[in-house]
Amino acid sequence: MTGASKGIGAAIARALAADGWPVGVNYRSDRDGAERVVQAISDDGGRAVALEADVVDPGAPDELFGRLEEKFGSSVLVLVNNAGINRDDLTPSLGDEEWSAVIDTDLTAAFRLTRRALKTMLRARAGRIVNISSVVGLRANPGQANYAAAKAGLLALTKTVAVEVARRGITVNAVAPGWIDTGMTAEVSQELLAAVPARRAGTPEEVAACVRFLVSEEASYVTGAVLTVDGGLAA
């Protein structure tokens, strides 16, 4: 579970732990946040470990999978790619650095982790990959060309990989949250919120519930799907 120290990632980590999964709570800089998530999971009787790694580092997938296998003594059969950043600006003033940083973190890292996860999942003939995309990958939001391109790329990655590995019992799906009440979207304007048919922001727990389903045994025939969790915004 990448990017799990706060917000949507933290909620997903807790939901999966509640279903009995031992969870690797990856974080880059927010050690305290990750430790709090691990503690909350332990308090609820679950198992989790905080794992520091910058997912942009090409060595991160091997390191993360190695540490998880060592800690829990079993193969990693679920991957949730949630780590993401945004560097918003209107395109005329969007810098190369802002472009690359977002593509590297939100898309390329997910690809590398997926490739590593498939090694194990193909041999196990089982696995679940869930990519946390965004409604902006489906519906334009000015000022987020880099973020939207990464998140739409994630949807194409999801569908392509899903088709490649479907016959091995591995499912690959995406969840596309809309306006969710987290630190990342704190300054969403009333105007934007008015565009949401449900007239409210979603909660991290409402996103986590969808991931929980996609990871479950019940979702075994759902693959290559994009589940929007957006109060109707993309409808």
Added chain:
Amino acid sequence: MSTITTEQVEARVVDALASFGPDKSQIARSSTFEELDIDSLDLVELAQIVEDEYGVVLKGEDMKGLQTVGDAIDLIAGRAS
């Protein structure tokens, strides 16, 4: 590193292919992957096993043109030596 013989590669490839489904007794050098019901994903997995074992990096594209078990053995043994 010691030299890898074609026989060693053959034994490893046959074991790996058998783990994908077909009975070991069915697998001969002349067997085609089609006959054995070995698909492109199986070949990618075989490439990963070979990489872990012999350090020979084979891409999915390298495996694409292979028709028979013998083709795979020769390719791997050729790269490993």
